[in-house]
Amino acid sequence: MNIRLRHDAIVRSLRRSGTSTIDELAREVGASRRTVLRDICDLRDQGFVIHSEAGRGGGLQLDPQSVQTTARLSxxxxxxxxxxxxxxxxxxxxxxxxxxxxxxxxxxxxxxxxxxxxxxxxxxxxHVGQLSPLQDLSDMGAMDPALLPAFEAAFLDRHCLRFRYRDARGRITVREVEPQAMLILPPLWYLVAWDPARDDFRHFRMDRISAPETLEGTSFRRRRVPFGDDVCPYSDLPL
Amino acid sequence: MNIRLRHDAIVRSLRRSGTSTIDELAREVGASRRTVLRDICDLRDQGFVIHSEAGRGGGLQLDPQSVQTTARLSxxxxxxxxxxxxxxxxxxxxxxxxxxxxxxxxxxxxxxxxxxxxxxxxxxxxHVGQLSPLQDLSDMGAMDPALLPAFEAAFLDRHCLRFRYRDARGRITVREVEPQAMLILPPLWYLVAWDPARDDFRHFRMDRISAPETLEGTSFRRRRVPFGDDVCPYSDLPL
DNA sequence: ATTTTGGTGCCAAATTTTGGCACCTTTTTC
DNA sequence: GAAAAAGGTGCCAAAATTTGGCACCAAAAT
Known part of the structure; x- marks a missing residue:
């Protein structure tokens, strides 16, 4: 895992859990204790105020006030x-x-x-250029908002995503895909993903997705999405 | 020199000099031609619009409008x-x-x-993330904020939209289109619109659009966007 | 006194970045 | 039409950086 992504993951984890120990974080982000310690150092250098307490029941705690943030909004x-x-x-x-x-x-x-x-x-x-892909929940149907971070992680950290999908005819399938893009066709939102099992791109209506979960440890590369000759996710892919 | 610093240095140099060649940049930042090429790729990935022209008198040119800025809020x-x-x-x-x-x-x-x-x-x-280095905002231009709702109206009330567009080769055209969808390929956004003059769909990178204005009194119908058989703008249209 | 937890210094291994090279395409100049 | 100038790609080994493991220290709780 990239150092940048790991820093993000650590901050996210600290925000979520309130307080964690270094070993917990290390397990969580899949790095060694030493590396996490170095990361904490980096984050402090970057201005995050991270309180630490030694001894039993101790651990790290992120001061929420110190999180000066890039607002990522829709x-x-x-x-x-x-x-x-x-x-x-x-x-x-x-x-x-x-x-x-x-x-x-x-x-x-x-x-x-x-x-x-x-x-x-x-x-x-x-800084909307980097916003998270899921802003509009109005068409997400019955999906539990608590499951949303799974999508964010899948996009931002480029993990594969597994979910249940109900197609137009009501058939249920379980998919494991590589999320590549989002398509907004008001009022509907689609997830555009590469489906390795079908070796092709598929579109998934967001309101028909349920039980999404990121597949930790998985990763994928960006692909040329089939939307037109001038549409390209990365400038270093051949146009 | 750190990769981050080098990226900054390249952006600074491009902004200052207006146009430089890769070899010039390489000499300036003390890296190899190959590395600078990779950096340019990275910067483009980050959303910087860098025009390039081959041949004598050619070189790289940074579109000042594409310089990303970040709002740092607590x-x-x-x-x-x-x-x-x-x-x-x-x-x-x-x-x-x-x-x-x-x-x-x-x-x-x-x-x-x-x-x-x-x-x-x-x-x-x-999903607040890390701080990004604040870029220089000094050379931002001027526009009436009243033009902001242009996109809003175009999408929600289905008005046509006119704007200036600079394509990948730097050519400027004025378009009058029917906005049909948005496509998010992080970190880039595309407007997907029907172009009546060309009688076809076109993709427009949002960062290449300028001077948008809604054409009052105009209207258009939704079209089947060419993204796949299962993609449909209206949930009540037959799938 | 023991355990738990944060923290530092050091070094070899693993990983990533870099530079060099050959070679390609496009554009201008002669 | 040939040559030169420019951007761009693929590949590989060398260089640099990051990482993990280890020993060890300090503080706090039990």
């Missing part, structure tokens, strides 16, 4: 945020208004409203 | 922003309110429990 959420700037100004009585102001101030500082060139720049401002 | 600030958006949505004063539901639904679910857990859940919701 396009829609970015729109919503930016379009609410003016309204936010008018409505000082909103909860956490001052904190929101602080956040907006930073966004605006990075992107003065009178200097906005186009949509692209706005999206960049919130 | 957890509390993100939290506050989203809460504010939620409040606005309640007040029905915000466009895109329903789409902003994505994160908000999860946040609202978390609200009753104690604050610390809220924040952790929120982080999971937004």
């Amino acid at each position: 396009v829609a959420e970015v729109f919503a945020l930016l379009l609410s700037v003016a309204a936010m100004r008018a409505a000082r009585s909103l909860p956490f208004a001052d904190l929101a102001d602080a956040g907006l101030a930073r966004i605006e500082k990075a992107l003065p409203s009178d200097k906005i060139r186009d949509l692209r720049l706005l999206l960049e401002c919130l | 957890v509390a600030e993100v939290f506050a922003l989203l809460l504010s958006v939620a409040a606005m949505r309640a007040a029905r004063s915000l466009p895109f309110a329903d789409l902003a539901d994505a994160g908000l639904a999860r946040i609202e679910k978390a609200l009753p429990s104690d604050k610390i857990r809220d924040l952790r859940l929120l982080l999971e919701c937004l």
Whole structure:
């Protein structure tokens, strides 16, 4: 596993579990104790405040306040945020208004409203280029939101994904696929994935997927998705 | 020299010089031609738009619009922003309110429990990741924020959209298209649209679109997007 | 006193990055 | 039409970095 991905995994784990020991983390991310210790060091260098306590019942704890973050929001959420700037100004009585102001101030500082060139720049401002693929849950049907991180992990860490799928005729199959892209055809969302068992690409409607789980330890490479000659996930794949 | 630093150095150099050759860059950053080529590949993967031209007088050129920026917000600030958006949505004063539901639904679910857990859940919701080095924002252009809803209207109200598009070879065209879908191939986004002038579907990389505007009064019908037999924009159309 | 847990220094093994090379394509110049 | 200048790819061995294991220390709880 990549060092970068491991750092992410460690932060995620610390956020989720509240407190863990180094050995737990090591087991979790599949690295040695020594490596995790080095990673913790790196993360501290990067500004994460990680409290540690020695002795029985001790462990590591991530100070949530220290997590200065790149906000990864959906396009829609970015729109919503930016379009609410003016309204936010008018409505000082909103909860956490001052904190929101602080956040907006930073966004605006990075992107003065009178200097906005186009949509692209706005999206960049919130680093939407790297957003997680699952923003819109409205069409996810009966899927348990708690299962969503499985998809995120599958995309971000490039793990294979297993899920149950009910096709248009109601037939249930279990798939193990390589998630390659998301396709939004409002109001429906599709997962575009390579299905090794069928040796081909398949589209899966998100609301027909259930019981997704990432297959830890698996990994896959990006493929040319069959959407057109000018569509390419990686610039180093031949166009 | 660190790979990260070298990437930064290359971007800086390209921004400063306007256009350079690979050999120039290699000399400048003290690496081999091969390595610089690999770096250029990496940078393109990261979303930088780097035009290249072979032959005498050719070289590399960085599209300033493609320079990624990152909003660094504290957890509390993100939290506050989203809460504010939620409040606005309640007040029905915000466009895109329903789409902003994505994160908000999860946040609202978390609200009753104690604050610390809220924040952790929120982080999971937004999948906050690592900090990225803040890039220079100084040369961002100007545009009226009022043009932002262009995409929104085009998708939700099914208006045609006009924009300037720069293709892979740098050629600029003005398009008037019918936006049909979005395709996410992390980290790149594509607009999938029907181009009446070409009587066919076309893919547009979002970062190559500029000056979007909805064509009021126009309208279009949904089409079967050419992505597979099982992909259909409407759930009530026959599969 | 023992156990649990964080933390450091060191070194060899494993892994990744790098540079060099041959060779290809496109474009301009002569 | 040939030559030169530029971007780009594949391959491999050398170089550099990362990793894991080990010994060992310090603090806290039992």
